[in-house]
Amino acid sequence: MLYKDLVEVYQDLDSTTKRLEKTDILAKFLSKVGDEEPELLPIVTLLCLGRIFPTWSEEELGIGSKLLMKAISQAVGVSPEDVENRMRDTGDIGEAAEELYLKKSQVTLFSRPITIGKVHRNLVKMAEISGNRAQYKKIDYLMELLSSASPAEAKYITRTVLEELRVGVGEGTIRDAISQAFNIPKEVTERAHMLTNDMGLVAEVARMEGGEGLRKLTLKPGKPVKPMLAQLSPSITESVGEMGWAICETKYDGIRVQIHRHGDKIDIFTRRLENISLALPEISDYIEKSLPHEDFIVEGEIIASRDGKPISFQYMLQRVRRKYEIDKMVSKIPLTVYLFDVLYYHRPVLDEPLQERRKTLESIVKVLEGKLELSAQVKVTLEEIGKAQDLFETSIKGGHEGIMIKDPHAPYMPGIRGKKMLKLKAEPETLDLVVVGGTYGNGKRAHLIGSYLMALQDEDNQLKPLAYAATGLDDQTLLELSEMVEPLIISKKGRQVKIEPSIIMEIAFSEIVESPESETGYSLRFPVVKRIRNDLGLDEIDTLERIESIFRNSEKT
Numbered sequence: 196m197l198y199k200d201l202v203e204v205y206q207d208l209d210s211t212t213k214r215l216e217k218t219d220i221l222a223k224f225l226s227k228v229g230d231e232e233p234e235l236l237p238i239v240t241l242l243c244l245g246r247i248f249p250t251w252s253e254e255e256l257g258i259g260s261k262l263l264m265k266a267i268s269q270a271v272g273v274s275p276e277d278v279e280n281r282m283r284d285t286g287d288i289g290e291a292a293e294e295l296y297l298k299k300s301q302v303t304l305f306s307r308p309i310t311i312g313k314v315h316r317n318l319v320k321m322a323e324i325s326g327n328r329a330q331y332k333k334i335d336y337l338m339e340l341l342s343s344a345s346p347a348e349a350k351y352i353t354r355t356v357l358e359e360l361r362v363g364v365g366e367g368t369i370r371d372a373i374s375q376a377f378n379i380p381k382e383v384t385e386r387a388h389m390l391t392n393d394m395g396l397v398a399e400v401a402r403m404e405g406g407e408g409l410r411k412l413t414l415k416p417g418k419p420v421k422p423m424l425a426q427l428s429p430s431i432t433e434s435v436g437e438m439g440w441a442i443c444e445t446k447y448d449g450i451r452v453q454i455h456r457h458g459d460k461i462d463i464f465t466r467r468l469e470n471i472s473l474a475l476p477e478i479s480d481y482i483e484k485s486l487p488h489e490d491f492i493v494e495g496e497i498i499a500s501r502d503g504k505p506i507s508f509q510y511m512l513q514r515v516r517r518k519y520e521i522d523k524m525v526s527k528i529p530l531t532v533y534l535f536d537v538l539y540y541h542r543p544v545l546d547e548p549l550q551e552r553r554k555t556l557e558s559i560v561k562v563l564e565g566k567l568e569l570s571a572q573v574k575v576t577l578e579e580i581g582k583a584q585d586l587f588e589t590s591i592k593g594g595h596e597g598i599m600i601k602d603p604h605a606p607y608m609p610g611i612r613g614k615k616m617l618k619l620k621a622e623p624e625t626l627d628l629v630v631v632g633g634t635y636g637n638g639k640r641a642h643l644i645g646s647y648l649m650a651l652q653d654e655d656n657q658l659k660p661l662a663y664a665a666t667g668l669d670d671q672t673l674l675e676l677s678e679m680v681e682p683l684i685i686s687k688k689g690r691q692v693k694i695e696p697s698i699i700m701e702i703a704f705s706e707i708v709e710s711p712e713s714e715t716g717y718s719l720r721f722p723v724v725k726r727i728r729n730d731l732g733l734d735e736i737d738t739l740e741r742i743e744s745i746f747r748n749s750e751k752t
């Protein structure tokens with residue numbers, strides 16, 4: 196199948212913002228690929244998400260925008276500076292490439308047809324190259340594609356190389372398209388994806404074995420699972436009352452991790468399914484010493500502490516992003532992992548009730564004090580509700596965030612934010628929103644962005660600006676933030692900038708108010724940036740639905 200056919204699908208997707216229309220376009224294409232060239236189906240599914248490998252894969256192309264600009268400049272015969280200038284004007288490397296190609300095609304005549312298979316093969320080969328002169332060899336494979344590409348093909352090849360497809364298709368849309376194309380209930384496709392996180396595999400099994408096949412897909416150590424998420428608890432009494440009795444645990448404020456052992460390998464994944472094992476050698480060491488040498492998946496929270504008190508979550512983020520001098524960090528600040536769940540031990544156990552899973556966890560963990568522990572917990576009935584309140588108070592005094600209230604009868608529900616796991620925090624509600632714009636400050640701070648325009652996502656995953664937030668951050672973080680933002684600036688107009696959506700921040704506020712003239716219908720009073728949330732993905736930012744629900748709750752009180 197020709198790459199041109201896929202490009203036409205990208206263009207159709209780009210021409211509508213409606214999720215249902217996008218789903219329709221994708222469903223038709225997936226079913227066509229399934230009929231005509233089924234072996235391409237997993238590849239095309241990932242390419243429609245702008246990916247070559249599943250999110251958690253350790254393989255990466257290793258081509259940055261500088262190198263890509265150089266390749267484009269060679270392909271069209273202009274200087275790299277010309278490409279960079281075009282890129283500045285358009286704010287998008289794909290569009291810059293397309294424009295330059297269009298100019299060039301007035302001189303040269305034809306592009307040669309390239310197939311989807313060829314594009315994919317070359318991209319995979321690029322990822323496989325390492326070592327001496329790797330960059331040059333990678334560029335050869337890229338040039339092979341770019342020199343045969345049409346302007347529109349060049350646009351999408353370059354965007355795919357940077358994994359920024361920008362056709363407004365998220366995992367939810369692709370999942371719905373697979374359901375529609377192969378006639379499978381949405382919840383079956385969704386669960387298969389939450390368990391495997393491999394959309395290509397889900398599409399392939401959906402076509403070949405239908406819903407029955409998808410139901411048989413399950414988790415496997417080495418492949419990360421979407422974590423189960425928590426809703427806010429209205430109050431301890433109400434939540435425990437609804438559950439009958441509850442397991443209450445300390446809510447640690449660190450980094451959530453899923454730890455997999457498969458054979459001799461230990462992998463540590465974040466909640467965004469990134470493999471961070473290399474950054475946390477001491478945690479692998481504790482796991483090696485504390486748990487059996489058998490296949491398992493356990494889950495927990497890692498916190499850093501000084502003199503027995505947890506230190507900032509931001510520090511943990513720096514630790515997991517660290518690539519160099521890791522040894523120095525290991526000895527500097529000790530980490531503790533608090534395990535709270537097990538999803539696999541010899542076999543998948545996620546469908547067992549929490550109380551059974553906890554027993555399994557306790558039976559396989561040897562506690563290493565201060566290094567690897569089990570989450571502190573109490574079992575609470577309505578008659579003994581004080582036990583939960585005590586845990587809440589000791590947790591807060593210990594420098595933790597609050598408590599989790601969990602239904603002991605519930606299975607583990609990957610990717611679901613339901614009522615079976617609740618959280619109660621001492622601090623008021625905050626929102627996780629993405630930066631889409633900003634305003635430079637005045638006077639001494641004229642070189643720094645002083646307030647950020649923050650957006651939420653609506654039910655179609657479209658971003659909608661909600662409010663400008665002032666930066667309640669210290670000078671150092673503010674500077675770091677400005678450095679992160681600089682390359683993402685799309686356009687400037689006076690002191691205002693438009694920023695490519697990528698940086699997610701947690702915003703504190705005093706109140707949500709109705710604002711009929713704004714796009715969302717709401718605005719925030721006194722919004723302030725609390726911290727940067729590098730541990731969240733764009734699809735995890737807060738939704739219009741959540742803002743509406745907080746607003747309605749606040750009206751009740």
Ligand code: ATP
Pocket residue numbers: 423424425426444445446447448449450451496535570599618
């Ligand atoms: P928050 O900002 O409140 O942490 P979130 O969106 O990051 O919210 P939620 O799923 O809403 O995540 O809240 C649950 C989070 O609390 C988990 O993702 C996990 O990182 C953390 N956590 C800390 N201690 C526990 C525990 N004992 N059991 C489960 N989760 C815990």
